Amino acid sequence: xxxxxxxxxxxxxxxxxxGSRTIxxxxxxxxxxxxxxALLGQSGSGKSTLLRxxxxxxxxxxxxxxVEVPGQVSVVFQDARLLPWQRVLDNVVLGxxxxxxxxxxxxxxxxxxxxxxxxxxxxxxxxxxxxxxARSLVREPRLLLADEPFGALDALTRLKMHxxxxxxxxxxxxxxxxxxxxxxxAIALADRVLVLDHGRIAAEQRLDAGRDTTEIRxxxxxxxxxxxx
Amino acid sequence: MTLVxxxxxxxxxxxxxxxxxxxxxxxxxxxxxxxxxxxxxAASASGLLDPRFLSAPWTVIxxxxxxxxxxxxxxxxxxxxxxxxLGLAIGVPLGTLLALVSGMSRWGEAVIDGPIQIKRAxxxxxxxxxxxxxxxxxxxxxxxxIAVGVLVPIYIHTHNGLRTIDSRYVELAETVGLRRGxxxxxxxxxxxLPGFLLGMRFAVxxxxxxxxxxxxxxxxxxIGYMMDLARTYGQTEVILVGIVLYGLLGLFSDAAVRLVERxxxxxxxxxxx
Ligand SMILES: Nc1ncnc2c1ncn2[C@@H]1O[C@H](COP(=O)(O)OP(=O)(O)OP(=O)(O)O)[C@@H](O)[C@H]1O
Ligand SMILES: [Mg+2]
Numbered sequence: 001x002x003x004x005x006x007x008x009x010x011x012x013x014x015x016x017x018x019g020s021r022t023i024x025x026x027x028x029x030x031x032x033x034x035x036x037x038a039l040l041g042q043s044g045s046g047k048s049t050l051l052r053x054x055x056x057x058x059x060x061x062x063x064x065x066x067v068e069v070p071g072q073v074s075v076v077f078q079d080a081r082l083l084p085w086q087r088v089l090d091n092v093v094l095g096x097x098x099x100x101x102x103x104x105x106x107x108x109x110x111x112x113x114x115x116x117x118x119x120x121x122x123x124x125x126x127x128x129x130x131x132x133x134a135r136s137l138v139r140e141p142r143l144l145l146a147d148e149p150f151g152a153l154d155a156l157t158r159l160k161m162h163x164x165x166x167x168x169x170x171x172x173x174x175x176x177x178x179x180x181x182x183x184x185x186a187i188a189l190a191d192r193v194l195v196l197d198h199g200r201i202a203a204e205q206r207l208d209a210g211r212d213t214t215e216i217r218x219x220x221x222x223x224x225x226x227x228x229x
Numbered sequence: 230m231t232l233v234x235x236x237x238x239x240x241x242x243x244x245x246x247x248x249x250x251x252x253x254x255x256x257x258x259x260x261x262x263x264x265x266x267x268x269x270x271a272a273s274a275s276g277l278l279d280p281r282f283l284s285a286p287w288t289v290i291x292x293x294x295x296x297x298x299x300x301x302x303x304x305x306x307x308x309x310x311x312x313x314x315l316g317l318a319i320g321v322p323l324g325t326l327l328a329l330v331s332g333m334s335r336w337g338e339a340v341i342d343g344p345i346q347i348k349r350a351x352x353x354x355x356x357x358x359x360x361x362x363x364x365x366x367x368x369x370x371x372x373x374x375i376a377v378g379v380l381v382p383i384y385i386h387t388h389n390g391l392r393t394i395d396s397r398y399v400e401l402a403e404t405v406g407l408r409r410g411x412x413x414x415x416x417x418x419x420x421x422l423p424g425f426l427l428g429m430r431f432a433v434x435x436x437x438x439x440x441x442x443x444x445x446x447x448x449x450x451x452i453g454y455m456m457d458l459a460r461t462y463g464q465t466e467v468i469l470v471g472i473v474l475y476g477l478l479g480l481f482s483d484a485a486v487r488l489v490e491r492x493x494x495x496x497x498x499x500x501x502x
Contacts, residue, residue, distance in 0.1 A: 055404060056403075057400060057403065057404065073404075074404070074405075075404040077397075077401075079397070081397055081398070081401050083398060083401075083415065083416065083419070084496055084497070085419040085420070085422070085494075085496045086415065086419070090415075094405055094407070094415060095402075095405045095406060095407045095408070095411055095415075119495075119496045120496075121496060121497075135405070139405070
């Protein structure tokens, strides 16, 4: 048993259906405190459905099963989802009282010190996503759920964001579930990579130190149904 | 001897926004009205326009000066402005509140939306006889007519603004655990503000419109009363003073709302900015 049982994230026999289509089929998943898990899967395999279930955002979707998550969960969406009529700092501390100072710190952590008073519209896509990251982290989440947060960014910005995310996660140590369609991104960031297929976790690769990543990469691509490499 | 350095023939593309309306013109909203005024003056000066039919602009200005001197203009203007201000002060909050209740709960919508749509379908003038029967012909009736007339555009546009708030923002509010009060303050109200302000623009012009109608019925003060009195004496220049006054009031209240709009919606980057 893990030391801090209370923080273990556990999804058991999770089923989610849209109409007659079963998207998640008695899925089981555990994430240890502070563990970084990446979730791969083909388009339409149900990655977002799983993430939304864990974030408690799918009250209107049919299904059953249990989801145990810590009290403080933050979500980063594919779009930065900043309120356009709130300045950057107000977006970061949205719903938190008297947290302006922490918000400022959080913004400087993501390299946006000095942009507190800007409107979201005045920021680039990468900067907006950094604000979204600051908004998530200022809440000191025990679980960070991220649904393709870098999907809309160019390759160079993505790499920079990877480094930033890794640094932030090391500092704040939340457990992370990162949905991505990029195998290399998953390998670069995660402790463990999962592949979702037919409503279940179909494959799993641990990135223990010293393991050959080309081998892991090949195994993950095979699990994703991508042959020939 | 001066040497003229020959520049290499580099063609720089002009930095224009071909598809945008262009830079903002200061007081641009006055250009059209001034053109109309010029046309009117020209027609009067050349004798094309019979003064018994339509007085010349300078006659109107002269009459206005006389009316101001005698204090009649101020007195009537004040009475009219008071009615409009009261009507707006009652109708705008009421319309906003109804829109909020209707926009944020299905039951609210079920109860409120129908009656307002019906009210919208019935010509407001058709309600006048009933309002007169209920409220008499005094100030209460006049203010009520304006308030009820103003309520409709405020409700319609605020409600529409509410309903078009991106559901992704609602989802965000849920994930960061916003309380209902904060949700209304930070998401609902700012999100509905563009709609509300559009409704406001309709509301101010509507208010002046209903004012005229209300004032033509048994008033002893107000611009409408002044004009009606002038009609019985055949004083077109006084009627014109009234019309110009209504026009100016409408124009400036619209400009005021637009100014507020520009300030309040500075976060928007739109075609017009
Ligand atoms: N609101 C909905 N109503 C009906 N079907 C839905 C709804 N949301 C998702 N689905 C269906 O559920 C399946 C899984 O969707 P989901 O968004 O979880 O996929 P995904 O793995 O995140 O895909 P992608 O990588 O393209 O984002 C899809 O086939 C999709 O069509
Ligand atoms: Mg998805």
